[in-house]
Structures are given as structure tokens and as C-alpha cells.
Amino acid sequence: MPGRSAGTAEWDARLSVPGSPVCAPDWLALREAADASARSPELVEEARAHLAAAARPGVPTLIRDLGCGSGSMGRWLAGRLPGPQRWILCDRDPVLLARAGAGMPSLAADGAPVTARTWQDDLTSLRAEELAGTSLVTASAVLDLLTFEEVDGLAAACVQAGCAALLTLTVIGRVEIDPHEPLDVEFAAAFDAHQRRCTGGRRLLGPDAGPAAVEAFTRRGAAVRTRPSPWRLGADQAELAQEWLRGWIGAACVQRPDLEQHAAAYLGRRLDACSAGELQVALGHVDVLALPAGAS
Numbered sequence: 007m008p009g010r011s012a013g014t015a016e017w018d019a020r021l022s023v024p025g026s027p028v029c030a031p032d033w034l035a036l037r038e039a040a041d042a043s044a045r046s047p048e049l050v051e052e053a054r055a056h057l058a059a060a061a062r063p064g065v066p067t068l069i070r071d072l073g074c075g076s077g078s079m080g081r082w083l084a085g086r087l088p089g090p091q092r093w094i095l096c097d098r099d100p101v102l103l104a105r106a107g108a109g110m111p112s113l114a115a116d117g118a119p120v121t122a123r124t125w126q127d128d129l130t131s132l133r134a135e136e137l138a139g140t141s142l143v144t145a146s147a148v149l150d151l152l153t154f155e156e157v158d159g160l161a162a163a164c165v166q167a168g169c170a171a172l173l174t175l176t177v178i179g180r181v182e183i184d185p186h187e188p189l190d191v192e193f194a195a196a197f198d199a200h201q202r203r204c205t206g207g208r209r210l211l212g213p214d215a216g217p218a219a220v221e222a223f224t225r226r227g228a229a230v231r232t233r234p235s236p237w238r239l240g241a242d243q244a245e246l247a248q249e250w251l252r253g254w255i256g257a258a259c260v261q262r263p264d265l266e267q268h269a270a271a272y273l274g275r276r277l278d279a280c281s282a283g284e285l286q287v288a289l290g291h292v293d294v295l296a297l298p299a300g301a302s
């Protein structure tokens with residue numbers, strides 16, 4: 007995660023706005039393969055069955071990817087779903103949107119056409135009326151950046167519009183590093199607290215976002231399924247693991263400046279182990295599929 011050399015306050019501010027390090031193009035590109043391996047294939051199968059049952063002959067399935075970033079979700083999912091698809095790629099960041107639009111696949115699983123257009127907007131202002139005709143809303147690695155009210159509003163809009171939602175790769179606050187060090191627990195707790203920080207008057211959900219989404223959709227009558235979707239980073243993902251470690255430790259120190267005294271040596275040991283192929287990181291995520299009432 008780039009940006010760790012900035013001062014603490016500056017770095018914290020930059021995490022919360024468009025262009026933030028957690029949304030930087032290089033970071034999203036680095037994590038794309040790990041994301042693809044981690045997302046739940048079972049939930050895609052269920053989404054696929056739902057979309058097939060709801061499809062109308064000759065009418066492309068309309069899918070909106072919220073917080074699409076540089077388009078990782080569309081690149082992963084479009085070719086796993088059959089039939090003609092029309093994607094609307096939504097993000098507030100125009101630089102990422104341009105990449106997303108340029109990188110979409112043109113063919114579905116069965117060779118049917120896939121088209122895409124971009125839509126620059128703030129997903130938190132989405133209303134049910136804007137989802138008219140949408141069969142599936144997707145969002146990947148986005149929910150944990152939102153507040154309770156924003157996740158609740160998203161669930162309300164989807165349920166009211168009668169569309170399914172596939173919400174992948176939401177962090178759950180579970181990190182296991184092998185070999186273990188006692189400091190892992192301290193950094194993990196500080197990182198989780200940082201994810202739940204209050205910024206610009208917004209209290210972010212961080213690892214509480216998955217349960218909040220499940221509750222918000224269930225309360226409104228949707229049929230909700232969840233599956234774990236952890237990253238498992240070993241020697242074959244050393245570059246990603248190293249960049250993740252830098253960002254993870256950096257954010258923990260923003261939250262708890264007293265950890266800074268340990269950070270350089272701790273990071274150095276972890277990076278050395280990573281370079282030697284001796285470090286394994288399991289980083290917990292959850293995928294959520296919410297289907298309209300009566301559809302499952």
C-alpha cells in the first residue's frame with residue numbers, strides 16, 4: 007500500500023478520500039490475482055442460477071459494479087456468467103473508472119456479448135429508482151469503507167429494487183501470520199481500530215461491515231448466504247504480502263503511535279521472512295450474496 011512515508015495525519019486523511027492508497031491503481035493491480043483466487047465460487051454459482059431463472063430472452067442482464075475501482079470484479083465475474091450482459095461500472099474516481107472501462111471482457115461464459123459503460127458517482131447516494139432494471143449489484147472490497155447507514159442504505163435500495171447483491175472481499179478482522187509473533191496481536195488490534203475510525207464525520211465499519219450487510223439484507227427479507235474468502239499469501243504472492251504488511255503496519259501506527267517504536271524492526275523481520283519464502287499470511291474476508299425474497 008503506497009503512501010506510508012507521509013506524516014501520520016496526512017496519511018490518515020489520504021486514506022479517506024478518492025485517490026487513497028487503499029484504492030491506488032498499483033495496489034489494486036497488485037491484489038487482483040489474490041482477489042480472484044479468494045472470491046467464493048459457490049456464491050457465483052448461486053448468483054448464476056438466480057440470474058438464469060430471472061433472465062428474459064434477448065434482454066441482457068444488467069449488472070452494476072459499485073466501487074468498481076479499475077474493474078477487477080467485472081474482469082473476474084463477466085466470464086463466469088452466461089448470457090448477454092450489460093455492465094455499469096460505478097466509481098467516484100475518474101482515473102480508476104477509465105481503466106475499468108478499458109479492461110472489461112467482451113464475452114460471457116457462453117460467448118454471448120458483454121458490454122460496459124462507466125458511471126462516475128458516489129455510491130452512497132444510490133436510490134432504488136436508479137437500480138430499475140438491474141438484476142445484480144456487485145461490490146468488491148468496498149463495504150468495509152462504508153458506514154452503517156451507507157451499508158443499510160445500499161441494502162434498502164437493492165431490496166426495494168428487487169435486485170440481487172454479490173458483495174465480496176469484506177475484511178473480517180482476522181489475520182494469521184505464520185510464524186507467529188506476540189506483536190501480531192497488537193498490530194492487528196490497532197489496524198482493526200483504524201478501520202473502524204471516525205473520519206470526516208463518518209464512522210467506518212471496517213470488519214463490522216460484513217455482519218452489518220447480512221443484518222441489513224436479512225431484516226428486509228432477502229435470502230442471504232455468506233462464504234469465507236480469505237487471502238492466503240505465501241511465497242508465490244511475496245510482493246503482495248510485503249506491500250500489505252507495509253500498509254497494515256502503517257495504518258496500525260496511525261491508530262496507535264506507541265507502536266511506532268516497534269514498527270521498523272517488526273516490519274524488517276516480516277519482510278525478511280517473506281523474501282526467504284518463510285512467511286504465510288491468512289487474511290480473512292467474507293463474501294455475501296443477497297437474493298430477493300422468494301427467489302432462492
Ligand SMILES: C[S@@+](CC[C@H](N)C(=O)[O-])C[C@H]1O[C@@H](n2cnc3c(N)ncnc32)[C@H](O)[C@@H]1O
Binds near residue numbers: 076078098129148
Ligand atoms: C479498495 S477499492 C476496490 C476496487 C475494486 N472493487 C476492486 O475490487 O479492485 C474501493 C473502491 O471503492 C471506491 N469508492 C469508495 N467509496 C466510494 C463511494 N462513496 N462512491 C463511489 N466509489 C467509492 C473507491 O474509489 C475504490 O475504487
